Amino acid sequence: MLELQDVTAGYERRAPVFRAVSLSVAPGEAVGLLGPSGCGKSTLARVAALLHRPDSGRVIIDGTPAGGWRHRAPRAQRTAFGVVFQQPRLSADPRLRLADLVAEPLRANGRSAEVTETVRKLTARVGLGAELLGRRPHEVSDGQLQRACLARALVLGPRWLVCDEMTAMLDASTTAALVAVVEEYRAESGAGLLAVGHDRVLLERWCDRTVQWGGLGASLTK
Amino acid sequence: MSTPTTTSGPVLSVQGLSVRFRMRGDTFVRAVSDAHFELAPGECLALVGESGCGKSVLASALLGLLPGNAETAGSALLDGIDLLRADEQTLARTVRGRRIGLVPQSPAAHLTPVRTVRSQLEETVRELTVTPRPDIRKAAVAAAERAAFPADHLDRYPHELSGGLAQRAATALALIGDAPLLLADEPTTGLDRDLVERTVDELKRHTGDTRALLMITHDLAAAERIADRIAVMYAGRIVEQADARAFFGEPGPRHPYARGLLNALPEREFTPIPGLPPELADLPDGCAFAPRCTSATDACEVLPPLDSGVACHHALEAQRA
Numbered sequence: 424m425l426e427l428q429d430v431t432a433g434y435e436r437r438a439p440v441f442r443a444v445s446l447s448v449a450p451g452e453a454v455g456l457l458g459p460s461g462c463g464k465s466t467l468a469r470v471a472a473l474l475h476r477p478d479s480g481r482v483i484i485d486g487t488p489a490g491g492w493r494h495r496a497p498r499a500q501r502t503a504f505g506v507v508f509q510q511p512r513l514s515a516d517p518r519l520r521l522a523d524l525v526a527e528p529l530r531a532n533g534r535s536a537e538v539t540e541t542v543r544k545l546t547a548r549v550g551l552g553a554e555l556l557g558r559r560p561h562e563v564s565d566g567q568l569q570r571a572c573l574a575r576a577l578v579l580g581p582r583w584l585v586c587d588e589m590t591a592m593l594d595a596s597t598t599a600a601l602v603a604v605v606e607e608y609r610a611e612s613g614a615g616l617l618a619v620g621h622d623r624v625l626l627e628r629w630c631d632r633t634v635q636w637g638g639l640g641a642s643l644t645k
Numbered sequence: 646m647s648t649p650t651t652t653s654g655p656v657l658s659v660q661g662l663s664v665r666f667r668m669r670g671d672t673f674v675r676a677v678s679d680a681h682f683e684l685a686p687g688e689c690l691a692l693v694g695e696s697g698c699g700k701s702v703l704a705s706a707l708l709g710l711l712p713g714n715a716e717t718a719g720s721a722l723l724d725g726i727d728l729l730r731a732d733e734q735t736l737a738r739t740v741r742g743r744r745i746g747l748v749p750q751s752p753a754a755h756l757t758p759v760r761t762v763r764s765q766l767e768e769t770v771r772e773l774t775v776t777p778r779p780d781i782r783k784a785a786v787a788a789a790e791r792a793a794f795p796a797d798h799l800d801r802y803p804h805e806l807s808g809g810l811a812q813r814a815a816t817a818l819a820l821i822g823d824a825p826l827l828l829a830d831e832p833t834t835g836l837d838r839d840l841v842e843r844t845v846d847e848l849k850r851h852t853g854d855t856r857a858l859l860m861i862t863h864d865l866a867a868a869e870r871i872a873d874r875i876a877v878m879y880a881g882r883i884v885e886q887a888d889a890r891a892f893f894g895e896p897g898p899r900h901p902y903a904r905g906l907l908n909a910l911p912e913r914e915f916t917p918i919p920g921l922p923p924e925l926a927d928l929p930d931g932c933a934f935a936p937r938c939t940s941a942t943d944a945c946e947v948l949p950p951l952d953s954g955v956a957c958h959h960a961l962e963a964q965r966a
Contacts, residue, residue: 460808460837509835550921564697567921591835594695594863595909600917621837628911 424449425471425583425615430480432470433463439478440466444639446617448583450485453609453616455626458636465509465587468619472506472585485582502532505576505614509588511568515560521571522546522556528578545574549604566597573601577608584609586618590625602629655683656825656857657707661719662729664699664706668714674926676702678881679719681951684826684857689849691868691889692861693906694878695922700861701750703878704830707859708745709736723826742773742822748829748848752815756803762789762814763799766821773822792817793847809840813847820851827852829860833867845871865910869893877903880923880933884956899960902934932957 426447433439440463448454458464469475470482476492483489490497508514515524525546526538546556549570560568569589576584584605590598606629609616620626626633664677676699684690694700705711707721707728721728724744726735741747749755757765766785770776776784789799794813803811812832819827829848833841841864849871852858862868868875868889875892877885877900885892885900898904905918920937923929932938934957935945944958952961 459839460835552921564695566696588835592696595865595906596695596918598917599909599911599915602915603917622911623838625911628915 426483427471428481430470430477432466432477446639448615448617450615451613453630455630455633456619457623457626457633462636464619464636468585468587471617472504502579503582505581505584507573507576507586507589509591511565511572514572515568517560520557520559524571525574525578541578545578549574565592573604582614584614584616588620655685657684658722662721663718664702665716666714672926675881675928676925680883682876686857687854689852689858689872690874690876691872692876692878693868698878699881700878701830704828704861708741744824745826745828746819746822746824748816748819748832750831750834752811753803755815758803761800761802769818769821788817788821791820808836812844825856827856827858831862833864841867880928881925886954899955900957901938
């Protein structure tokens with residue numbers, strides 16, 4: 424289970440973006456979180472992925488409360504998450520070639536030995552050809568870069584995936600392709616998914632259940 | 646130079662427009678190849694395609710905003726001016742803002758961050774119209790109202806606006822010059838569904854009967870909502886041009902790429918087109934879509950011309966049969 428209990432979070436202590444939101448995702452379940460832009464759903468996704476420390480409330484991952492946030496999160500918890508953001512350009516180090524971008528989490532976790540094999544397998548799965556792997560982010564399109572970012576999110580074999588508007592910048596075909604990759608990975612690994620977005624048609628097609636932001640017990644502070 | 650527009654005839658006529666970028670080692674990236682289309686007053690043409698297919702380069706070419714290593718061919722006539730040959734002075738003084746109003750991709754980045762919306766509107770009014778100084782303030786408020794930008798937000802800075810309001814501020818700026826052509830480059834990227842619908846509806850409303858709207862987008866739902874005609878671009882070429890109702894309804898798209906794009910929508914089959922688009926620096930001689938196409942044959946090694954709205958050998962055969 425991935426559980427968020429009474430989470431209040433934001434960027435200023437006195438004016439949180441949302442208060443007392445609860446949400447849980449069962450193992451293997453795909454939950455779509457729908458909300459208009461600016462409602463705080465991305466902040467909630469960051470809290471769920473241990474990337475943003477909430478002002479109050481708890482995040483419980485497979486029975487264990489989150490032991491820290493961002494780089495202070497225990498490695499076992501941190502690596503249990505794969506995260507894909509909306510804007511691939513902002514979430515890719517412009518200096519890294521795509522192959523190194525995908526391999527980075529492996530190297531950071533002392534698993535360099537697996538790089539060649541895993542990167543080859545994963546990039547083939549997301550549809551990146553060998554000639555693209557030698558390029559840097561500015562030399563590829565948004566769609567190609569997002570494919571690399573998805574491969575990076577899967578490279579450690581996470582138990583939980585958080586996709587924050589993963590396809591908002593992409594065309595219909597690339598969207599369908601990336602969702603298919605996520606679903607294929609989930610089918611074989613049993614990973615749970617929290618997909619955040621504003622496209623109801625897409626999330627209802629993609630996820631087991633969708634929840635509307637307003638139905639989370641959230642009292643918005645604006 | 647320009648003569649006043651006559652009532653008939655297209656607003657914009659693009660004939661054989663090609664853009665290529667010269668790269669190191671004398672290689673070329675062919676971003677747009679041989680594009681033909683016309684836009685009549687009151688018409689909305691949606692140019693759709695995947696990211697990196699050359700859509701935005703086409704927009705930059707019309708505005709004369711291509712980088713130095715670009716080489717263009719063909720013509721793009723707007724109000725008697727060939728946009729591809731016009732010098733910078735003509736473009737700056739008579740085209741941008743005055744004959745082409747640009748609704749940008751990311752309004753937050755388009756607006757000047759250190760000045761309020763009011764000050765930017767007033768500057769644009771001053772530059773683009775002959776408004777007596779005392780009336781400028783009023784004209785700026787009127788411009789904001791035209792794009793449904795709330796008057797009590799006029800003294801805000803761009804970072805204090807939501808995505809939807811920033812979009813309206815940018816639209817208000819684009820409308821001030823009363824240009825006959827509105828050019829919207831991905832106006833809905835990153836907006837939520839309600840805002841997408843509101844934004845494109847407003848663009849459609851501003852187009853009215855006298856202006857023409859060229860909307861460049863990868864959002865097929867937005868295109869379906871307002872476009873009269875659809876042009877599908879693949880690997881720098883327009884591979885299909887069709888009436889929007891026929892394209893989204895019956896008989897549907899005729900080019901296999903356009904069909905694949907529609908079928909990828911979550912409300913349809915939600916299946917991706919296999920493979921990736923070709924590199925624009927390394928385009929095949931024949932049909933660029935053939936490597937991803939299920940019905941490709943030897944005939945596809947020859948480049949299919951755009952014939953009666955579609956550039957595909959098989960679609961034409963099917964029609965003749």
